[in-house]
Amino acid sequence: MAEKYKVNLSAQDRAELASVVRQTSAGVARVRWAKILLLADQAHPDGRRRDWEIAEAVGLSERQVVRIRQKFVREGAAATLTRATRSDAGSQRVLDGSAEAHLIHLACSTPPDGRDHWTLELLCDELCRLQVVRSACRETVRRMLKKTSSSPGGPSGSASRPRIAPGSSRGWKRSSTPTGTDTTRRTC
Numbered sequence: 407m408a409e410k411y412k413v414n415l416s417a418q419d420r421a422e423l424a425s426v427v428r429q430t431s432a433g434v435a436r437v438r439w440a441k442i443l444l445l446a447d448q449a450h451p452d453g454r455r456r457d458w459e460i461a462e463a464v465g466l467s468e469r470q471v472v473r474i475r476q477k478f479v480r481e482g483a484a485a486t487l488t489r490a491t492r493s494d495a496g497s498q499r500v501l502d503g504s505a506e507a508h509l510i511h512l513a514c515s516t517p518p519d520g521r522d523h524w525t526l527e528l529l530c531d532e533l534c535r536l537q538v539v540r541s542a543c544r545e546t547v548r549r550m551l552k553k554t555s556s557s558p559g560g561p562s563g564s565a566s567r568p569r570i571a572p573g574s575s576r577g578w579k580r581s582s583t584p585t586g587t588d589t590t591r592r593t594c
Contacts, residue, residue: 411472411479413446413453419483420450426487436487438464442474443486500539500546508538509547510554 415423426432426440445460447453457475461468478486501509512532517524526544533542 411476412448413443413475413478414449415443415447415453415483416449420444420447422483435489438466439474439487442466442471443478443483446471446475500542501550505533505538506550506554508536509533509550512536513551 423440423444427437427444429437432440441464442460444450445453445455445463446457455463457468457471461471464471474486509529512529513524518528518532521528526547529547530542530544533539533547
């Protein structure tokens with residue numbers, strides 16, 4: 407059976423965590439993590455709760471409670487209460503504004519000879535051939551086109567007003583017509 411990581415808070419740690427719980431400006435996740443540590447504290451009589459009780463009290467799964475407890479024992483309170491930065495944070499986007507404009511222009515243009523329409527592979531190859539980007543994968547191009555919701559050959563959803571079919575209006579419509587007779591039963 408796996409070893410259970412026991413949370414033993416000092417009086418100072420407990421005071422800091424209690425102040426985090428009381429803060430209104432602290433993030434929701436940070437407050438939850440502080441509550442978990444306070445409820446799991448072995449050195450305090452209000453603590454010593456089971457994982458399922460803590461999970462129920464804070465609205466997380468039992469596995470998440472276990473992970474937070476493990477992180478506290480391994481790394482300390484400061485690391486537990488801060489969110490880890492993503493490994494790809496700060497990396498440049500493959501398609502910036504200029505490349506995005508080239509892609510949309512290309513997708514709305516006529517496809518190459520012998521082709522009925524642009525495919526994602528053709529768009530990737532053409533962007534590289536025109537030296538707009540060094541390399542681009544299908545998924546990046548797909549996400550960019552989906553984000554712009556461009557439809558080649560048709561009016562764009564944001565640039566043109568939707569056309570209303572003749573005979574229809576945007577006004578109120580009746581859902582039923584009156585029958586002219588009283589259809590309710592009356593009992594005396």
